Amino acid sequence: MTDCPRKIIMESITRMLARREHAYHELLRKLSQKGFALADCVPVVDEYKSAGIQSDARYAEMRVRSGINKGHGPARLKADCQQWDIDERYVTQAFEECQADWFELAVVVRHKRFGTGAARDSKDKSKQIRFLQYRGFYSEHIQYALSVVEE
Structure with missing residues (x-):
């Protein structure tokens, strides 16, 4: 690889990592979308990883x-x-x-979206369950969130 594309790849990686953390494969995908050859990008991203600049x-x-x-x-x-x-x-x-309390987070998310009262009927309860499943909570978190009702 010539020095010029390497320098551009390094500048691109530095700009991306300056904004936020990126996963190793995310950096490679973004660089390939910018038109860089994967064979040119992998060694540079590996250098960043071994130097501790990029960390999964x-x-x-x-x-x-x-x-x-x-x-x-x-x-x-x-x-x-x-x-x-x-x-x-x-x-x-x-x-x-x-150290997240997933049970309490599920309660907070449910209350923010649906209020603090109990589900009105089975259709409303199903809607709340689907919403919490979409948000990524497990069934024990969802059951706990549905059981916490404040009047």
């Missing part, structure tokens, strides 16, 4: 924190990380570090 562990932490702030459950966050081929241990470590 930090990406997982960022993704989990961001997802919790948006009201997403653990299933959705795991799926988001799997989309970029993030190692499961990084996701698990991020869950442990954030």
Whole structure:
């Protein structure tokens, strides 16, 4: 690879990582979308990874924190990380570090969307269940959220 494309690739990676954390495969996808050859990009991204500038562990932490702030459950966050081929241990470590109470988060998300009262009928209850499933909560979180009713 000549020096000029390498320099442009490095500048692109630096700009992307300056804005936010990116997963390894996400960087490669974005670079290939910009028209760079994958064979030229992989060594440069590997250098960033080995230097600790790019980290899938930090990406997982960022993704989990961001997802919790948006009201997403653990299933959705795991799926988001799997989309970029993030190692499961990084996701698990991020869950442990954030110490989220998934049950309470499910309650907060449900109450924000549907109010604090009980579901009016089975159709309303099904709607709430589907919504919480879409948000990525497991069935035990959903059942807990539906059981917490404030009048």
